[in-house]
Amino acid sequence: MLRSGPTGARNAPALEQINAEVFTLTYGSIVRQLISDYEDIEEVNKQLEQMGYNMGIRLVDEFLAKAKISRCSSFRDTAEVVAKQALPMFLNVSANVTNWSPDQTECSLVLTDNPLADFVELPDEYRELRYCNVLAGVVRGALEMVNMEVECRWVSDMLRGDDCYELRLKLKEHRDEKFPYKDDD
Amino acid sequence: MLRSGPTGARNAPALEQINAEVFTLTYGSIVRQLISDYEDIEEVNKQLEQMGYNMGIRLVDEFLAKAKISRCSSFRDTAEVVAKQALPMFLNVSANVTNWSPDQTECSLVLTDNPLADFVELPDEYRELRYCNVLAGVVRGALEMVNMEVECRWVSDMLRGDDCYELRLKLKEHRDEKFPYKDDD
Numbered sequence: 386m387l388r389s390g391p392t393g394a395r396n397a398p399a400l401e402q403i404n405a406e407v408f409t410l411t412y413g414s415i416v417r418q419l420i421s422d423y424e425d426i427e428e429v430n431k432q433l434e435q436m437g438y439n440m441g442i443r444l445v446d447e448f449l450a451k452a453k454i455s456r457c458s459s460f461r462d463t464a465e466v467v468a469k470q471a472l473p474m475f476l477n478v479s480a481n482v483t484n485w486s487p488d489q490t491e492c493s494l495v496l497t498d499n500p501l502a503d504f505v506e507l508p509d510e511y512r513e514l515r516y517c518n519v520l521a522g523v524v525r526g527a528l529e530m531v532n533m534e535v536e537c538r539w540v541s542d543m544l545r546g547d548d549c550y551e552l553r554l555k556l557k558e559h560r561d562e563k564f565p566y567k568d569d570d
Numbered sequence: 571m572l573r574s575g576p577t578g579a580r581n582a583p584a585l586e587q588i589n590a591e592v593f594t595l596t597y598g599s600i601v602r603q604l605i606s607d608y609e610d611i612e613e614v615n616k617q618l619e620q621m622g623y624n625m626g627i628r629l630v631d632e633f634l635a636k637a638k639i640s641r642c643s644s645f646r647d648t649a650e651v652v653a654k655q656a657l658p659m660f661l662n663v664s665a666n667v668t669n670w671s672p673d674q675t676e677c678s679l680v681l682t683d684n685p686l687a688d689f690v691e692l693p694d695e696y697r698e699l700r701y702c703n704v705l706a707g708v709v710r711g712a713l714e715m716v717n718m719e720v721e722c723r724w725v726s727d728m729l730r731g732d733d734c735y736e737l738r739l740k741l742k743e744h745r746d747e748k749f750p751y752k753d754d755d
Contacts, residue, residue, distance in 0.1 A: 403685060404660045405586035406632055408593045410625040411704075415600040418621075422607055436603075440595045447591055475589045500588060519596075 405477065409503045416516060430515045437522020438529075444475060445527040460533060460556045461485075464492050467524060476500055476520075480552075493540070494524075496550040507544045515539050521552060534558040590662065594688045601701060615700045622707020623714075630712040633659060645718060645741045646670075649677050652709060661685055661705075665737075678725070679709075681735040692729045700724050706737060719743040 415436070419429045452470050468480040472494075480494040501517045515521070521537040528535045534557045541551035600621070604614045637655050653665040657679075665679040686702045700706070706722035713720045719742045726736035 401590035401662060401685065402587035403590045403593050403662050405588045406629065407625070407660045408588050408596065410628060411593065411596055411600065414621045414624070415596065415603065418600065418603055418607070418617075422603070432603075436599045439599070440592070443595060444591065475592045477586060477588050500586065 405500045406503070409500055409505075412501055412519070413505065416514075420511070420514075426511060426513045430513075430518050433515065433518035434522035434525070437519035437524075438526035439522075440519070441523035441526025441528075442530050443526075444471075444523065445530040448474060448527070460559060461489060461492075463528065463531065463533060464494065464554060467527070468494050471527070472496070484551075484553075490556040492554055494552045494554065495541075496552075497543075499543070499550050502544055502550075505544060512545065515542070516544050517542070517550065524552065524554065532560040534560070590685045591688070594685055597686055597704070598690065601699075605696070605699075611696060611698045615698075615703050618700065618703035619707035619710070622704035622709075623711035624707075625704070626708035626711025626713075627715050628711075629656075629660060629708065630715040633712070645744060646674060646677075648713065648716065648718060649679070649739060652712070653679050656712070657681070669736075669738075675741040677739055679737045679739065680726075681737075684728070684735050687729055687735075690729060697730065700727070701729050702727070702735065709737065709739065717745040719745070 416429070416433065419432050420426075423429050423432065448471050451474065452466075454466065454470075464482045468482045473479045476499075478496055478498045478500065480496045482492050483495055484493040485491070499517060499520075501520065505516060507514060507516065515538075517539065521539060525535055525537045536555040536557055538553055539551065540553045541547035541549050543550055601614070601618065604617050605611075608614050608617065633656050636659065637651075639651065639655075649667045653667045658664045661684075663681055663683045663685065665681045667677050668680055669678040670676070684702060684705075686705065690701060692699060692701065700723075702724065706724060710720055710722045721740040721742055723738050724736065725738045726732035726734055728735055
């Protein structure tokens with residue numbers, strides 16, 4: 386139903402913005418819809434992540450074009466670009482990259498503000514809901530498009546009483562681009 | 571799950587914005603989800619409208635506070651405020667109000683741009699889908715909160731080959747505020 390990302394991105398006017406509350410309410414609607422569709426909260430978490438993944442693989446093209454950056458070479462650089470450029474561009478928030486593992490394959494993106502969750506309070510029966518899981522999926526999808534297979538999961542969540550939102554990234558594979566691109570025509 | 575609108579609106583920073591493509595993709599996800607949930611397109615249209623209605627009754631508070639306007643007196647004024655102030659504030663588009671019926675109870679909001687539908691193409695099997703029906707619901711919900719019961723339906727849709735988006739508004743009842751507000755405490 387949606388045209389392919391790159392074509393759409395080229396046609397789009399530069400960085401249009403819309404009101405964040407409309408977005409927050411729209412996102413809230415989809416979470417509610419998924420909860421009513423799937424009784425199992427774990428399944429809702431999965432669906433939100435998958436939805437984000439589908440968005441991430443589209444958004445990366447717009448991001449690379451608008452930010453005028455080429456593909457990131459290291460996981461370390463990439464995490465910084467996500468935190469300091471991609472999140473500000475798309476969600477109007479920024480994150481800090483912290484808690485690097487000694488082998489530089491794991492880090493955390495820490496947010497203290499999150500428009501996805503504005504005005505949201507989780508009732509007790511939804512304690513296991515990863516309300517912002519779409520963002521974990523977006524990051525996974527976007528990084529996959531730059532050849533980094535990562536696992537993303539929320540380890541802190543202000544909706545569950547933590548003092549920040551902490552998304553843990555774990556690099557599982559960084560594939561080299563061994564082959565030159567080939568057009569499909 | 572969401573806190574009440576007015577409280578949330580007061581706490582919100584002034585008119586935060588986010589990237590429109592993120593919104594467009596999020597909205598696309600919810601349409602896809604509803605299509606996979608309900609086989610019947612007419613039911614999807616209804617769900618989108620209901621989702622919009624729930625958003626409209628929340629957004630009206632933020633709008634009235636931010637636009638610094640009091641409640642509109644006539645349906646005619648109200649339609650202009652929706653077209654020239656509310657749509658620009660929330661969706662970053664404006665509309666023209668046209669095609670008034672002689673008795674001033676019906677008019678059309680005409681949009682030529684619509685971020686909900688960016689990058690969208692409807693396959694033939696979804697010809698009956700009112701992709702943007704959320705907006706019909708938002709307008710209905712918001713106007714209900716200012717005591718105007720309206721019927722809103724899309725009569726032209728660029729996704730179906732028309733040359734504009736035309737949302738037809740029909741005023742069914744304009745209730746006076748006969749009683750002073752009473753707090754519930």
